[in-house]
Amino acid sequence: MAQPKTLQQAIQYYGNPDNCLNHLVAQRWPSGVECPTCGSKDVRFIATRRIWECKTKHPKKQFSVKVGTIFEDSPIGLDKWLTAAWMIANCKNGVSSYEIHRALGVTQKTAWFMLHRIRLAMQDENGGKLKGHVEADETFIGGKARFMHADRRVKNSVNPFYNKTIVMGVLERDGKVRTQVIEDRDRKTLHAMVSDNVEFGSYLSTDDCQGYWGLYKNYVHEIIDHAETYVSGKVHTNGIENFWSCLKRGLKGTYISVEPFHLFRYLDEQMFRYNNRATKKQSISDADRFTMLTANLVGKRITYQQLIGKGEEAQAN
Numbered sequence: 001m002a003q004p005k006t007l008q009q010a011i012q013y014y015g016n017p018d019n020c021l022n023h024l025v026a027q028r029w030p031s032g033v034e035c036p037t038c039g040s041k042d043v044r045f046i047a048t049r050r051i052w053e054c055k056t057k058h059p060k061k062q063f064s065v066k067v068g069t070i071f072e073d074s075p076i077g078l079d080k081w082l083t084a085a086w087m088i089a090n091c092k093n094g095v096s097s098y099e100i101h102r103a104l105g106v107t108q109k110t111a112w113f114m115l116h117r118i119r120l121a122m123q124d125e126n127g128g129k130l131k132g133h134v135e136a137d138e139t140f141i142g143g144k145a146r147f148m149h150a151d152r153r154v155k156n157s158v159n160p161f162y163n164k165t166i167v168m169g170v171l172e173r174d175g176k177v178r179t180q181v182i183e184d185r186d187r188k189t190l191h192a193m194v195s196d197n198v199e200f201g202s203y204l205s206t207d208d209c210q211g212y213w214g215l216y217k218n219y220v221h222e223i224i225d226h227a228e229t230y231v232s233g234k235v236h237t238n239g240i241e242n243f244w245s246c247l248k249r250g251l252k253g254t255y256i257s258v259e260p261f262h263l264f265r266y267l268d269e270q271m272f273r274y275n276n277r278a279t280k281k282q283s284i285s286d287a288d289r290f291t292m293l294t295a296n297l298v299g300k301r302i303t304y305q306q307l308i309g310k311g312e313e314a315q316a317n
Contacts, residue, residue: 137244138166
């Protein structure tokens with residue numbers, strides 16, 4: 001069978017462990033298998049165990065394709081890992097751990113851990129700033145007042161943003177989006193996010209939030225007052241508002257409840273799908289998006305203890 005193009009074909013194709021191995025080897029070692037410990041290419045393949053052994057004498061001579069990736073130390077087969085990766089990379093509104101649990105025959109806890117490890121591979125490490133015409137906006141993530149307990153509802157009536165997490169985003173029109181969880185909407189915070197992600201001199205559209213005032217010094221800054229209108233010529237924030245809509249559809253409809261501690265991981269997931277979408281400028285298929293994800297597996301690892309905030313790295317942060 002040729003390389004899969006649909007979920008059904010992916011399940012059939014990656015049901016063969018040799019296809020799984022060949023795909024990951026081609027992604028990780030396009031110039032030939034290398035020992036992850038010493039970098040030597042003088043290795044031999046042990047077919048019965050689907051692992052390699054480095055001929056150089058050093059500890060950890062034997063290694064599998066999982067070593068040094070998000071799959072490391074996982075007893076879950078690559079057929080299930082790659083199916084889960086295909087699903088989360090291509091389901092526009094995300095895929096819940098319960099759906100992975102039912103579809104792949106793993107426990108819900110295992111499925112939750114798998115999805116978070118895949119989200120780690122979705123992190124965008126591509127440098128460079130956005131340019132051209134950029135939109136900036138912020139949104140609040142949290143439950144609606146009518147669904148809250150009576151005590152929280154009272155507090156929410158006084159402060160509609162009570163117990164909500166603030167997320168800011170900048171979006172290049174017909175391009176990529178960047179998001180970040182922020183503590184407040186102060187001018188210092190919003191200006192820092194814009195300057196870190198947008199080239200000076202770019203055309204910038206925002207709403208009338210006071211935190212954006214003063215950006216005209218470094219940008220061609222145009223403001224749209226939503227109390228009067230939502231579009232004035234090319235000045236609007238509809239692009240980033242559309243991204244917020246897609247994000248919240250997944251958070252509320254698929255994931256139901258997301259802890260603020262993990263919110264940035266769900267932002268990574270949504271940004272990955274949005275930034276690798278099919279547009280007028282680029283034609284990207286489900287298979288292309290899956291390949292982009294599996295090409296970004298190496299050097300990323302998180303343990304369960306770190307994920308729940310009890311690992312050494314989590315405590316240090």
